Amino acid sequence: MNHPASRVVPRAAAAAATTILLQISGAAFVYAILSAEEGWQVVALLGLLGFGFYLLERLPWINDVVVALLARVPVVTTATAAVIVLGFPFLVGSNTYILHLLIVAQLYAVLALALNFQLGSANIPNFATGASYGIGAYVSALLAVNFNVSFWLTLPVAALAATLFGFVIGIPCMRTRDTYLALVTIAFAVVVHQLLNNFEWTGGPNGLVGIPAPTLFGHSFADPIEVFGWTLPSQANFYYLAAAVVIIAVITARRLHESHIGLAWNALRADEMAAKAQGINVAWYKVLAFAVDAFLAAFAGTIYAFYVSYISPDNFTFLVSVTIMTMVIVGGMDNIFGVIVGAFLLTILPEKLRAFSDYRLLIFGVIVIGFLMIRPEGLFPQRLRHYGVER
Amino acid sequence: MSALLAVENVTMRFGGLVALDNITFFMEKGSVLAVIGPNGAGKSTLFNVVTGVYRPTAGRVKFDGVDITGMPTHEVVRRGVARTFQSSRLFRDLSVLDNVIVGMHTRASAGVLDVLFRPAVARRELATAVEKAEALLRESSGPLYEQRYRPAGTLAQADRRRLEIARALASQPKLILLDEPSAGMDDAETDALVADIERLRAQHPELSVILIEHDMRVVEAFPEHVMCIDYGRLIAGGRFEAVRANPHVQEAYLGTAAADA
Numbered sequence: 113m114n115h116p117a118s119r120v121v122p123r124a125a126a127a128a129a130t131t132i133l134l135q136i137s138g139a140a141f142v143y144a145i146l147s148a149e150e151g152w153q154v155v156a157l158l159g160l161l162g163f164g165f166y167l168l169e170r171l172p173w174i175n176d177v178v179v180a181l182l183a184r185v186p187v188v189t190t191a192t193a194a195v196i197v198l199g200f201p202f203l204v205g206s207n208t209y210i211l212h213l214l215i216v217a218q219l220y221a222v223l224a225l226a227l228n229f230q231l232g233s234a235n236i237p238n239f240a241t242g243a244s245y246g247i248g249a250y251v252s253a254l255l256a257v258n259f260n261v262s263f264w265l266t267l268p269v270a271a272l273a274a275t276l277f278g279f280v281i282g283i284p285c286m287r288t289r290d291t292y293l294a295l296v297t298i299a300f301a302v303v304v305h306q307l308l309n310n311f312e313w314t315g316g317p318n319g320l321v322g323i324p325a326p327t328l329f330g331h332s333f334a335d336p337i338e339v340f341g342w343t344l345p346s347q348a349n350f351y352y353l354a355a356a357v358v359i360i361a362v363i364t365a366r367r368l369h370e371s372h373i374g375l376a377w378n379a380l381r382a383d384e385m386a387a388k389a390q391g392i393n394v395a396w397y398k399v400l401a402f403a404v405d406a407f408l409a410a411f412a413g414t415i416y417a418f419y420v421s422y423i424s425p426d427n428f429t430f431l432v433s434v435t436i437m438t439m440v441i442v443g444g445m446d447n448i449f450g451v452i453v454g455a456f457l458l459t460i461l462p463e464k465l466r467a468f469s470d471y472r473l474l475i476f477g478v479i480v481i482g483f484l485m486i487r488p489e490g491l492f493p494q495r496l497r498h499y500g501v502e503r
Numbered sequence: 504m505s506a507l508l509a510v511e512n513v514t515m516r517f518g519g520l521v522a523l524d525n526i527t528f529f530m531e532k533g534s535v536l537a538v539i540g541p542n543g544a545g546k547s548t549l550f551n552v553v554t555g556v557y558r559p560t561a562g563r564v565k566f567d568g569v570d571i572t573g574m575p576t577h578e579v580v581r582r583g584v585a586r587t588f589q590s591s592r593l594f595r596d597l598s599v600l601d602n603v604i605v606g607m608h609t610r611a612s613a614g615v616l617d618v619l620f621r622p623a624v625a626r627r628e629l630a631t632a633v634e635k636a637e638a639l640l641r642e643s644s645g646p647l648y649e650q651r652y653r654p655a656g657t658l659a660q661a662d663r664r665r666l667e668i669a670r671a672l673a674s675q676p677k678l679i680l681l682d683e684p685s686a687g688m689d690d691a692e693t694d695a696l697v698a699d700i701e702r703l704r705a706q707h708p709e710l711s712v713i714l715i716e717h718d719m720r721v722v723e724a725f726p727e728h729v730m731c732i733d734y735g736r737l738i739a740g741g742r743f744e745a746v747r748a749n750p751h752v753q754e755a756y757l758g759t760a761a762a763d764a
């Protein structure tokens with residue numbers, strides 16, 4: 113009854129149809145860009161994307177309408193998303209390269225969502241997410257290689273180990289801010305990389321090899337999946353696993369964002385002194401952001417290790433953290449969907465620009481800057497919270 | 504003994520500057536204390552010492568029977584002290600409503616694990632907070648409720664000050680510290696502010712208020728307890744009429760104000 117006038121409340125059937133159509137178009141776009149071979153195809157698709165975001169920037173109401181539509185029929189939205197995610201490998205078929213890209217993109221989406229708690233929600237410039245990712249990967253790989261621990265058990269153990277690491281970085285960061293805090297986290301990232309490189313038991317620069325594929329109910333993740341007469345390549349196992357972790361990360365992010373914890377992070381981002389004056393224990397909330405970030409990053413690390421079955425320190429350099437940070441900034445700080453889009457775009461793009469060989473990185477940089485010029489606050493900027501609208 | 508707030512021999516030095524010089528005063532539950540004094544006298548510093556932003560160089564602060572000297576700000580707030588800032592410090596990119604909900608932070612009982620694994624509990628708690636916040640916004644004299652989904656940074660000056668008060672009240676404090684609440688308000692808005700504070704006192708007879716004010720019309724409205732600070736020293740205290748008549752005060756404060764006017 114008492115809806116704010118600016119909110120659009122469309123009719124359910126129309127909303128459902130639009131929702132399905134929108135999501136299918138989105139998926140089709142992802143498929144098109146993934147399977148584009150020629151340079152001009154990639155350029156054309158990027159042009160389309162750029163134009164779409166240009167429209168969104170000029171006509172911000174489109175965003176509001178779409179968000180209202182999706183929120184109007186949450187079940188349809190979720191069901192469509194589920195069908196698309198589950199069905200995508202069938203569409204891709206035996207193209208393992210596309211599946212590989214999707215797995216990596218999903219792992220980066222988890223990492224970007226993890227960092228978003230800090231960078232997006234609380235404006236903590238943490239450059240050590242790559243280190244937490246590495247710690248997750250190494251802890252689980254070491255357990256599996258040396259002690260034959262099952263993948264499913266290494267997952268929580270690695271997450272706890274990384275969370276502990278998160279607390280350890282968090283503590284010196286409690287009293288620092290901005291540039292100084294960034295420096296502290298950079299130091300941690302570099303130290304972790306160096307330690308992985310120099311320890312004997314981590315395999316030094318050669319890393320760890322022979323990480324066994326996980327099994328689930330007797331099905332090895334190294335084997336293809338057979339369903340209803342379809343055969344999906346073995347990568348599909350990891351695709352679905354990564355998708356499950358993205359879902360866990362999204363649920364975690366949503367629940368935290370829509371609670372007083374997310375609000376407390378936003379408050380200390382806006383004004384630390386005022387946040388303290390509302391009774392917020394700023395130091396604790398900063399440490400908490402580090403812990404949640406590390407926890408999720410370790411999940412991604414564990415899956416990565418078991419997926420590629422070989423890890424080395426160079427997978428977890430400081431540059432990985434910078435990449436994750438770029439994904440959050442380009443995608444949209446404190447916007448869950450935006451961060452995922454950022455992760456996908458920045459994972460897929462460099463691969464697709466291989467057609468331009470030597471100019472690849474240059475063009476990649478130009479495109480990222482281009483998107484930031486079109487959408488200075490990220491592809492999908494943060495939104496104000498609305499309460500009880502679909503009551 | 505039973506004072507809600509006891510400030511005892513508090514001195515605050517910043518290097519060579521003595522911002523507060525051996526200040527002592529007591530405050531009863533349910534009273535209003537107006538603090539006046541010229542610019543740079545140390546009034547805001549007093550608030551910062553009481554709320555734990557600064558640890559005093561010497562002296563004690565007791566609140567509700569507990570020594571809170573140098574306690575971290577968030578602990579002091581948890582014990583029932585809320586404040587506003589002289590240069591309003593809203594969470595500019597959060598909505599008006601969210602600003603008030605953040606103000607209820609000390610009332611939230613759901614922990615991280617509840618939020619993650621018992622979302623229904625956390626959601627119910629937040630829904631209650633939303634209702635309470637909306638009620639607080641409706642009670643304010645400004646059009647805050649109508650603007651509850653606007654970023655707080657886009658509010659007009661007077662509404663910002665009102666929102667800061669609403670946010671401070673959200674924690675259901677025992678003591679509220681208002682640092683120049685009427686700054687940037689016109690006469691009508693200032694009258695509404697006085698009415699707001701009076702209504703608040705009627706609704707919550709236990710609530711104590713300390714007001715820092717330059718606008719004598721506001722001070723006049725709460726004349727029982729007034730104190731004047733000058734160069735960090737408490738130069739006069741008592742009823743408004745007496746403080747106003749005090750020659751030290753006239754010299755230090757009213758004199759310059761009159762000269763300005």
Ligand SMILES: Nc1ncnc2c1ncn2[C@@H]1O[C@H](COP(=O)(O)OP(=O)(O)OP(=O)(O)O)[C@@H](O)[C@H]1O
Pocket residue numbers: 517520522540541542543544545546547548549589
């Ligand atoms: N953090 C600080 N470091 C150094 N000096 C400070 C600090 N905070 C306040 N001061 C100084 O202490 C003195 C008192 O400042 P305060 O802000 O308490 O004055 P005030 O009475 O609130 O003045 P106004 O009416 O202008 O708000 C001033 O000289 C100020 O410069």
Ligand SMILES: [Mg+2]
Pocket residue numbers: 546547548589682
């Ligand atoms: Mg002041």
